[in-house]
Amino acid sequence: MKDVLKLRDVSFSYRDYSVPPVRKMVLEHLDLTLPEGSKTLLLAPPDNGKSTLSRLLCGMVPKYLEGDLSGSCLLDGVEVTSREPWDLVESCVLVGQNPQEQLLMTTCEDELAFPLESLGMPAERMIRVVRNSLWKWKLMDFATISPQEMSGGERKRLLLAFLDTVPAPIWILDEPFDDLDSQWRETLMQRITDHFGTVLVLASRYIDEFRGSFDRYGILANGAVTLGDEQDIVIEYEQLCDREYTSVESCTEEHCGRILACSGVSLVHPRKSVKDNTPFTLEVPAFTLRSEEIVSLVGPNGSGKSTFSRVLCGLDPPREGEFLLDNQAVARRDLSRTVGYLFQNPDYEIFLPSVREELAWSLRGDRSRTAQQKAALVAECAQLFHLELDATPSTMSYGKRKQLQAAVHYLLDRPFYILDELDSGITYATAFEMISLLRSRGAGILLITHDRSFSDRLSQRTYTISNGTIHELEGQV
Ligand SMILES: Nc1ncnc2c1ncn2[C@@H]1O[C@H](COP(=O)(O)OP(=O)(O)OP(=O)(O)O)[C@@H](O)[C@H]1O
Ligand SMILES: [Mg+2]
The missing domain is CATH 3.40.50.300 (P-loop containing nucleotide triphosphate hydrolases)
Incomplete structure (x- = not known):
């Protein structure tokens, strides 16, 4: 041959x-x-x-x-x-x-x-x-x-x-x-x-x-x-x-006791590129995510997982539905400051010429810290996520860009995160480590993945989605 x-x-x-x-x-x-x-x-x-x-x-x-x-x-x-x-x-x-x-x-x-x-x-x-x-x-x-x-x-x-x-x-x-x-x-x-x-x-x-x-x-x-x-x-x-499951830290302090919920949510998503096309419809009768929790959302390609994520983080407006944060109605603008969405493709949110600048961007609105304190925090964060401060994000590997994406959100310090296929392009060990860091201050996590063994190991509850409709799996602990 x-x-x-x-x-x-x-x-x-x-x-x-x-x-x-x-x-x-x-x-x-x-x-x-x-x-x-x-x-x-x-x-x-x-x-x-x-x-x-x-x-x-x-x-x-x-x-x-x-x-x-x-x-x-x-x-x-x-x-x-x-x-x-x-x-x-x-x-x-x-x-x-x-x-x-x-x-x-x-x-x-x-x-x-x-x-x-x-x-x-x-x-x-x-x-x-x-x-x-x-x-x-x-x-x-x-x-x-x-x-x-x-x-x-x-x-x-x-x-x-x-x-x-x-x-x-x-x-x-x-x-x-x-x-x-x-x-x-x-x-x-x-x-x-x-x-x-x-x-x-x-x-x-x-x-x-x-x-x-x-x-x-x-x-x-x-x-x-x-x-x-x-x-x-x-x-x-x-x-x-090192595929061994390293423990995923649970809630420590900052964001404990918080609850994000929505009910009666629907959205019609027409495509702009064609005139005659049956639009995709998302229906979410009820959904809850508490701090400390890792909840997974599983379903086939095209079933609406990323569409729901965009609504839950306040990016897209729903047609109808109610969103509650700590049992109080919450506006879309506040949702976006509460729920960090790690896009399925990290390139949607990485755009600056160096890791240092990308991380510093997360802290730009923070008036409680001096420039020196911010620089120290950026350096510490880079170390936690195994990143080099002077590296160029656009030439880093896909897995490294995912680590940078998680580091950016770690500095944003949100009480809830949606991880949309965070595990693709990285090893289990890296994924576990990233999730540990993101929830180290008590954030609740919605985990979207096509790897059931991964989600089964981490999540306490599971929602399934099929043809745009989300339901909680019964009989879970
Ligand atoms: N920008 C868009 N405009 C209109 N329709 C879209 C858009 N993006 C995706 N869709 C459609 O919406 C439906 C749900 O897509 P979505 O990306 O939410 O699925 P998903 O469950 O995240 O799938 P995957 O597992 O492949 O990531 C699909 O039919 C898709 O073709
Ligand atoms: Mg998707």
């Missing part, structure tokens, strides 16, 4: 924008070969170069994200760096971790047609191919809708639909299971198994769900790849990530 991809002694570091620049190696003397038709799972803790390796294999670094690259990366015997993007499209398709980074058109069908237009595919055939992949990924109803008006999981499915549009034999999938509900995770795994070509999956979680489904296993850590027997790799990876 020939090797379709061959990396030899590859080292890479991104161009650093901090002053003075700090050169941090992301990949270091990395060797990896992918035999034709092989299915490889590379496990990697966050911030260990998964996205960088996948971008390198598809020719995106160092061409579009600058950096220093050495060593050799051969795709079908030719250096990837010497090939043009339109030429690589036919060999290799990348499904990135963050759909937001890859989607750029105003409708789903245009999005899928974009690479085919670059290939010069005749229009009639292109329409057939696009429809077929929309159908396969249950996206027919979204054909003329803007990807910006879809849920996180629906957007991920749109990215995955490229696997059926672009006729590339090599699939590079970076955290492809994140954002997907369990049914779609299973469907994706089946598609990987059925693919005749070569597949490389880079992942940090859902290992137990997909053990036995790949024919090669490895770890990407400290810039290099180690391949090995499945059992050994999984054990080594678990040791590396």
Whole structure:
């Protein structure tokens, strides 16, 4: 069997924008070969170069994200760096971790047609191919809708639909299971198994769900790849990530005894990108969250979890419904100062050039502290969340950006937090640590996740959502 991809002694570091620049190696003397038709799972803790390796294999670094690259990366015997993007499209398709980074058109069908237009595919055939992949990924109803008006999981499915549009034999999938509900995770795994070509999956979680489904296993850590027997790799990876459940601190003081509730809430969410579309309707008969509590909200992709979050944190106005804080009616403006919403995609709330500035922003309205005290608090917070103050958020890994997002909220110090898929792109240990910190002053937490084992370990009560209607699960402790 020939090797379709061959990396030899590859080292890479991104161009650093901090002053003075700090050169941090992301990949270091990395060797990896992918035999034709092989299915490889590379496990990697966050911030260990998964996205960088996948971008390198598809020719995106160092061409579009600058950096220093050495060593050799051969795709079908030719250096990837010497090939043009339109030429690589036919060999290799990348499904990135963050759909937001890859989607750029105003409708789903245009999005899928974009690479085919670059290939010069005749229009009639292109329409057939696009429809077929929309159908396969249950996206027919979204054909003329803007990807910006879809849920996180629906957007991920749109990215995955490229696997059926672009006729590339090599699939590079970076955290492809994140954002997907369990049914779609299973469907994706089946598609990987059925693919005749070569597949490389880079992942940090859902290992137990997909053990036995790949024919090669490895770890990407400290810039290099180690391949090995499945059992050994999984054990080594678990040791590396310390998946042990570290206790999540309960309420200490500040925000104890508070209660947030809503009842009779409804919202109709029409899409602006299309005229004729049945709008999504959210119905919440009753919901409560107390300080000290961790309550989870679970449900399939597109069921309305993020929509509810936006209403509960005061971002979107409901059509009707009552919101109570400590048993008193609360205005939408006050809700937004009470409920911190950690968006599903951290990029929606990270926008300043350095970690230091991003964290300082949270304290800008605090008149009780001096500038010196604020700087000390920012430095302490960065340490708690394992962040470097001078790092540039836009070039930090997805998992690191999630840590920064949590740190920003930690400084905002809200009595309630909604964590919308906080666990994607980070390890259990990091997620537990972040939740401990966020609730260390007694905040109540609403946890939204597609990982039931994660929510079952943490939450005291569970709400389920299906087709926009929320109900509390009966018979809970
Ligand atoms: N900006 C928007 N405008 C109109 N409709 C939207 C918008 N964003 C999402 N929707 C639609 O609202 C419905 C609920 O989406 P929501 O994002 O709340 O789901 P979710 O439960 O968070 O899903 P996921 O698990 O995929 O994150 C879906 O049908 C989605 O397509
Ligand atoms: Mg969502």
